[in-house]
Amino acid sequence: MSGTADGAHAVRGRVKGEPTRSDGELVACARAGEREAFEAMYQRYHAGIYQFARAMTGSTSLAEDVTQEVFLALIRGLDGYDDTRGALNTYLYAIARNVSRHRLRRERRFVGLELWTRMDPGTNEDPLQPVMQVQTVARVRAFIRALSARYREVLILCDLQGLSYEEAATVLNIRIGTVRSRLHRARQQLAARMTHADLLCAPVGERARKCLI
Structure with a gap:
């Protein structure tokens, strides 16, 4: 996975050949082990997460790393996601915010604007x-x-x-x-x-x- 526009031409929120499903349905299917459900969530939200991380860090390379970490965290934390506390997009942006801040602190150097x-x-x-x-x-x-x-x-x-x-x-x-x-x-x-x-x-x-x- 990367923050680049690899999936930019895919239909937003869909895996090829399947009908659009809600975030809740995708989360439930991903929890059950359906790989395509996670791929659909990635296609739906990775561009926005990447843009957010890029604007926060000022670095395309850091933004790619942050985006990857966000979706790895999603995979690991699916069982802990509670949709009654917020929508999936806000959950992902919150992770991206925390990861971006952590990466900037860890870098401890000036990140050039690209x-x-x-x-x-x-x-x-x-x-x-x-x-x-x-x-x-x-x-x-x-x-x-x-x-x-x-x-x-x-x-x-x-x-x-x-x-x-x-x-x-x-x-x-x-x-x-x-x-x-x-x-x-x-x-x-x-x-x-x-x-x-x-x-x-x-x-x-x-x-x-x-x-x-």
Whole structure:
């Protein structure tokens, strides 16, 4: 398994040839030893987990490691998963959050921001446009990485991954009101940095999503 888009062209949440099943059904089947059920869960959620880990760590290699660890933890901890305490996606994001933090602490070194944007210079009329886009993406990502963990993770979950306040609260184990206040503060800090750098040409959430996803 890796955080790359190996399964990007697969039908979301499906193993080829089978009807779509709910998360609960997949978990039950995986507990019973059905390999295809786990593969379906992986196809359904690995891209989002990888994107979250990549934004949290600033490293594609660390994000791949985190994604692998998350799904290994899912395999080992299926019997301990309780859907009454939260949906499967929030359960996985919570694991990804903890693993990302652990890996960053363990690294104890600066993790360089890597450029992930795929561009074809031949499709741009302005030959400088690809360079400008890469520089903009790198700077916005650097600004997000500069936020404290409590602000960075809520911004990534809500504005980049599209989780609701309730889902983010479950992942972070905090109140919805705390999610709102942290997100507001995170957006303020990011907007201030982007304004200072003359990059704020769209609402923060929209701008960040376009740059980073």
